[in-house]
Structure formats: C-alpha cells, structure tokens
Amino acid sequence: MKRDKSPTLPGSGATDYARYMRTDVLLGLQRQPDEVIHRDELLFQVVHQSSELWLKLAAAEVTETTARVTAGDLATAQALLTRAALAVRLVTDQLEMLGHLSPGDFQAMQPALGNGSGAESPGWRHVQAASRKLGRAFADHLAAHGTTAVDLRPADRADPACRLAETMVEWDERVALWRFRHYQVALRVGGHAPASTPNSSAAVLAKLVEHRFFPELWQARLHSPGTDPL
Known part of the structure; x- marks a missing residue:
C-alpha cells in the first residue's frame, strides 16, 4: 500500500x-527579479542572510554555554562552545563567495544597500553580548573555586576548567579569523581604502581584528604554570 x-x-x-x-x-x-538592480544581489543576500542564521545559532550556543558554566557543568559547556566555534567557521567560509564579486559589481549594487553596514548585524551584536556574559560567568566560576586564569595548568587535560578555557580561546580565535577575512573582503571587493588611511572603514575593521572577548585567557598563556602554553 x-x-x-x-x-x-x-x-x-x-x-x-x-x-x-x-x-x-x-x-x-x-529581492525579487523585478526589484534587483544587479544580478549578484542574490549572491550578496544569500551570503549575509545565511550568516545571520549561523550567528543566531552561535549566539544561542554561547548563551547556553554560559548557563552551563553557571550550573557548574563545564563539560557540556565546552561541547556547546565547540559547536558555536564551528558555526563561526562556516560563516567565515561563506565569505569566499563574495570573492566572486568585482569592485565594479559591488559598486553597481551599492544603491540597493542604502547605508547598510555589516556592523549593524543583529547576529553579531548577539554574539558580542553572549560572549561578554560567558567571560563574566567563567571568571565567577574560577573565583568561586579560589583560582584564576593564570592558575590553570594547560597540560592538565583532566581539568574541565582548563579544557573549557582552551575552547574559549578557540572561540575567540575563530571570531578573529572571521573579522580578518571580512576585512580582506572589504579591501578586495568593497573598494575600501587601506587601513593606513585615516578614518577609513577598513581602519575600523582592522582595529576589530585585534579585539578579544577573553583577554585574560590570552594573557594567562604567557604566565601559566608548566612548560606548555594554554
């Protein structure tokens, strides 16, 4: 049947x-075919709309990571943050599609974009807020156990706090790589002036590349006990 x-x-x-x-x-x-002013608007929208979906997932995973840290479940927190880092890696990979646009193509579709900027991304804002909350929750967890980031021994893979700290560093690195790739695309496709040009959009992006959500964990890699860095 x-x-x-x-x-x-x-x-x-x-x-x-x-x-x-x-x-x-x-x-x-x-945008529908009768709305577009350049055929590559579809490519541009698909890349950015799908990025918003991946960032929505990443922010949700980081938010749940924070809840797990607060509950003392560091193993689950690490697994969730690993998923968030993968989501950002996929967002970064999607930027390769924009490399198929020429500066001329981008300029031709610019009127359709208005004054829009990637800095206005709601997904990015949620990722920022969630990451800051995670950093505070992890610091509170360490303080409650009478330790600090510097006290973590990176060679001690049996310590859930050490493993989570390493994953937090990886998350930071994945976000930085995404920002750097975005910066490169802005130079190649967007026709932005180099970062050395005062007040250029690229200069703003270049500064963001250096930002870290968890600077104390990066600093701890220089001072942590043991021979292996965190």
Missing part, C-alpha cells in the same frame, strides 16, 4: 518539510 505523504503539520506549504522549514517564507526573503 502506498504510504500517505500528505502534510500533517499546520502552516502553509505542500509538504511537511516545507511547513516545518518554512521554505515559502525563507525563499521569499530575497
């Missing part, structure tokens, strides 16, 4: 897949 594949979930869409994934809404979020 042929299995009935009629949709059972509520909502619009011809299949349960379409209804659960809300594909009608998702695929309608891009």
